[in-house]
Amino acid sequence: MLAPVRSLVVVLLLAGVVPALAQDADTQNRAASTIDTTPPGTLNPQPLPPLANPDAPNVPAKELFARKLTPAPGPASAIGGYAKGCMAGAVALPISGTTWQVMRLSRNRNWGNPVLIDFIERFGANAKKVGWNGLLIGDMAQPRGGPMLTGHASHQLGLDVDIWFSPMPDHVLTAEEREMEGAVNMVAPSGLEVDHSVWTPVRTALVKAAAEDPEVARIFVNAAIKKEMCSEAGPDRAWLAKVRPWWGHAEHFHVRLNCPPDSPKCESQPPVPPGDGCGHALDYWFTAGVLHPKPPEKPPGPRTGPTLAALPAACRQVVKAP
Ligand SMILES: [Zn+2]
Numbered sequence: 001m002l003a004p005v006r007s008l009v010v011v012l013l014l015a016g017v018v019p020a021l022a023q024d025a026d027t028q029n030r031a032a033s034t035i036d037t038t039p040p041g042t043l044n045p046q047p048l049p050p051l052a053n054p055d056a057p058n059v060p061a062k063e064l065f066a067r068k069l070t071p072a073p074g075p076a077s078a079i080g081g082y083a084k085g086c087m088a089g090a091v092a093l094p095i096s097g098t099t100w101q102v103m104r105l106s107r108n109r110n111w112g113n114p115v116l117i118d119f120i121e122r123f124g125a126n127a128k129k130v131g132w133n134g135l136l137i138g139d140m141a142q143p144r145g146g147p148m149l150t151g152h153a154s155h156q157l158g159l160d161v162d163i164w165f166s167p168m169p170d171h172v173l174t175a176e177e178r179e180m181e182g183a184v185n186m187v188a189p190s191g192l193e194v195d196h197s198v199w200t201p202v203r204t205a206l207v208k209a210a211a212e213d214p215e216v217a218r219i220f221v222n223a224a225i226k227k228e229m230c231s232e233a234g235p236d237r238a239w240l241a242k243v244r245p246w247w248g249h250a251e252h253f254h255v256r257l258n259c260p261p262d263s264p265k266c267e268s269q270p271p272v273p274p275g276d277g278c279g280h281a282l283d284y285w286f287t288a289g290v291l292h293p294k295p296p297e298k299p300p301g302p303r304t305g306p307t308l309a310a311l312p313a314a315c316r317q318v319v320k321a322p
Contacts, residue, residue, distance in 0.1 A: 038104070038138060038164070038251065041179035045106040060304045061311055064319045065146030069108065072144045072318040076114050078157040078259060078266040079145075079314045084306060085267070086315035087145035087158040091117050093137065095178075099124025100135040101168050103178050109139040109148075113158035115215060115260045116140060120161065123210055123255075130205040134168030137161060138183070138252050144318050147305045157266060159257040163210075165203055166251075183251035187224045191291045194228045204232040210255050211239035218272060220246040220254040223285030230278035240276035245285050265314060 048067050051059060065086065076089035090111040095102040100120055102110045112120075124135050141158045142148060154160055164183045173181070186203070188195045207229060211219055221229070223245035233240055246254075259266035275281070284290065308316055 038183045040182070041104040041106040043106070043175060043179055045108075057309060058307060060147070060306070061308045061315075061319070062147035062149050062305050064308060065142050065144055066149045068142070068144045068319060070143050071111060072321045076158075076260075076262070078113055078159055078263040079318065080157065080265065080312040081267040082157055082160060082256065082269070083154045084147075084310070085145060085156045085312060086318045087111075087113060087141065087156075088318050089114075090141065090143055090145065090158050092143075093117050093120060093140065096172055097121065097124060098134075099128055099168075100137055101173050101178070102137045103164070103173075103181070104138065105175065105178055107139065109142055109155075110137065111143045111145075111158060112140045112161065113257075113260060113263070115257055116158055116161060119213065119215055119255070119257055123213060126209045126213070127206055130209050131202050132167055132206045133170065136164035136166055136168050136183070138164060146311070146315065146319060154256075159259070159266075161255050162252045163255060164252045185250045187222050187250040191224060192286060193224050199228065201232050204229045207243060207253055208233070208239050210253075211242040215257050216242060216255055217258045217269060218256045219243045220249050220256070222246070222248065222250040223282055225250070225253075226277070227282055230276065230282075233276075237276040237278075240278060241272045241274065243277070244272070245277075245282060265312060 051063060051067070053059070054064060071090035072086075072088040074088045076087070076091070078087050079085050091114050093100075093102060093110045093112060093116075095105060095110065097120075120135065120137065127135060138161075139151060139155055140161045141155050145156045145158050147156060152160075155162075165186050166184050184198055186194050186199050203225075207219060207221065210216055219242055221243055226240075226243055226245045229243060230240060259268045308319065
């Protein structure tokens with residue numbers, strides 16, 4: 001799926017149709033973004049079997065990173081790009097805070113750079129101020145970041161977090177609730193607008209509170225959700241620039257932080273284009289080809305993802321450290 005989407009983007013780029021889209025596309029891709037990111041988990045996670053030959057050059061890097069259950073030692077550092085990198089010195093987000101709870105503990109993806117942990121604490125408090133009871137936290141990163149076996153192209157640096165559009169309930173969730181509760185789809189079946197039986201404007205205030213955090217670089221939401229936020233926003237619209245339409249993201253939003261200043265190997269993305277990104281800027285997302293994509297002529301092969309050699313050199317030490 002990746003190659004056809006990339007070439008489509010290139011064609012549209014040359015035609016000047018989707019400059020903003022291409023800017024975001026380098027770190028995400030459609031195949032990964034349309035996967036249901038919140039399938040039920042399990043109360044009985046099984047360890048992955050050891051690799052027969054972990055040092056073979058053709059081993060996908062995701063197989064190595066998925067088998068590391070603890071962070072790499074050393075100072076916190078984001079290394080490489082959001083969709084091609086890793087991290088050292090990760091910190092786990094506690095599974096229950098006053099203003100957040102972590103979902104799908106079996107995935108062991110509640111790890112991040114300390115700036116991400118700080119952001120979630122700060123944002124949870126700010127969310128409360130706009131009337132949101134608390135955050136349900138989906139995937140952050142693996143203990144050493146890097147590519148994952150399932151679900152995402154990005155989330156590799158410990159600077160990305162998925163947050164559900166469902167509010168935290170008033171009780172501490174049981175292990176079973178954290179694994180089995182589903183996130184609610186906010187988009188109508190047409191794909192053209194939000195589902196008004198579940199959507200409420202407090203979600204616009206919630207995403208605005210995140211976008212106004214100076215550490216936030218981008219927030220990804222479904223285009224129908226961005227459209228709704230465009231119509232609900234009043235005259236104060238600067239925050240909308242950071243809210244980027246993307247495939248999927250109908251039951252959660254994805255917050256991406258800027259590279260921390262003490263991570264010189266972290267590759268920043270270009271700043272978001274000026275303007276609120278509303279109106280005709282969203283037209284592309286509501287075209288028939290995007291809403292109802294044709295299935296590929298032949299099914300895509302398995303996506304093995306990059307090998308260790310394709311990641312920044314420092315990621316070898318990160319994943320090989322005991
Ligand atoms: Zn995400």
